[in-house]
Amino acid sequence: MESIIWHPCSQMKDYEKNPIIHVKKAKGVYLFDEFGNSYIDGISSWWVNLFGHSNERINNAIKNQLEVLEQVIFAGFTHDKALELSDKLIKIVPQNLKKIFFAEIGSSAVEIALKMSYHYFKNIGLKSKNKFVYLENGYHGETLGALSVMGEPLYRKAYEDILIKNIMVEFPNCYRCPFGKTRENCNIECFEFMKKTLENHAEEVAAVIVEPLVQFAGGFKMYPAKYLSKLRELTKKLNIHLILDEIATGFGRTGTMFALEQAGIEPDFLCLSKGLTSGYLPLSLTLTTDEVYYAFYDDYEKNKSFLHSHSYDGNALACAAACETLNIFSDENVLENNKKKYTLMRQLIENYFKDLDCTGEIRSVGFISAVEFVRDRYSKKPFDPSLRFGFKIYRKALEKGVLLRNLGDLIYFLPPYVINESEIEKLVESSYFATKEVMDENIY
Known part of the structure; x- marks a missing residue:
């Protein structure tokens, strides 16, 4: 069925192959779709959600x-x-x-x-x-x-x-x-x-x-x-x-x-x-x-x-x-309590991604981390944009229950502050395996 809604920041034709996800509810760091699948909101729903979905105090x-x-x-x-x-x-x-x-x-x-x-x-x-x-x-x-x-x-x-x-x-x-x-x-x-x-x-x-x-x-x-x-x-x-x-x-x-x-x-x-x-x-x-x-x-x-x-x-x-x-x-002393969480997130990203051949740079500040992927990490030569390397990681991560977004061939981690240690581990680990699967497709 053709969409009546024109979605933002999208090439609508992409949704013919990758249907739009219909979210029915959300709680904490999780989004739940119409089929009952859950997704860790690794980007705070476009960088806005600080204290989790359906936060009781804000409600x-x-x-x-x-x-x-x-x-x-x-x-x-x-x-x-x-x-x-x-x-x-x-x-x-x-x-x-x-x-x-x-x-x-x-x-x-x-x-x-x-x-x-x-x-x-x-x-x-x-x-x-x-x-x-x-x-x-x-x-x-x-x-x-x-x-x-x-x-x-x-x-x-x-x-x-x-x-x-x-x-x-x-x-x-x-x-x-x-x-x-x-x-x-x-x-x-x-x-x-x-x-x-x-x-x-x-x-x-x-x-x-x-x-x-x-x-x-x-x-x-x-x-x-x-x-x-x-x-x-x-x-x-x-x-x-x-x-x-x-x-x-x-x-x-x-x-x-x-x-x-x-x-x-x-x-x-x-x-x-x-x-x-x-x-x-x-x-x-x-x-x-x-x-x-x-x-x-x-x-x-x-x-x-x-x-x-x-x-x-x-x-x-x-x-x-x-x-x-x-x-x-x-x-809730948020700024101080966040330090342990984003330190763990950084360490996990470093451990998982630093040795990948396609990892150009890992960069972090506060509760923001990003991984820029390149065709050649030594020359820093980027991928051919037509390969849509980062977009494919985004799609693979969704299959693993993680919502990322790519910016070209970069993925970023920007979760709500209420995320816990096990959720951070799943967020990073699933993103890593999504990246590995895209690499293993031998697209470059």
């Missing part, structure tokens, strides 16, 4: 909120859970971030940050600052404004002709370093690309946007915190805003509550979403400074207002889920 928080208020217009009105969430967040983000703008999804948070940055400079009389700098392979969402600062060609190329023209900088490629360095002897030579670009375009650049420490959809490329420190120092010097997109890295995923903590920096804008509600409901936040806020704060007739809105801004149910998510972090 109850949403149920309780349903009895009080589900939704109210956020222009001219507020509610208890939005105020509670704001108060909780302001206590754990960098001290310079004093104001929060609510929306629904990550790309909206990015669009808001871009618009605020440009509009800020316009309001203070610097109208020439109308461009943004972004990193090659960076991903910030797929709405048109977010696409204009996306460095990943897979998602961008089809729309190139209608995008705002911004400035892309070579990314810090630690696996294939253009300077021949390794992670161990790196001196951040690659920052020179960013330095030259910003110095040459300082008069026209409003902001730089980056994913701190890890480029997720761009291939889980990981780079040193020192790059961020140097970037913050330079942007301050040149009067350029720094936008940190922590939509995927935030809420403990890199080992600290926010990735920026590992660089010891304060951005001008911080974008949050995904794990904010532990995957229950769409909610995103853009945090910024008093300096930015007060550039818009004036008499109405001065036309300095930030006129941006979404119908579900500040949704009360989503805010209730987010408040309980933050409560779980504080009540």
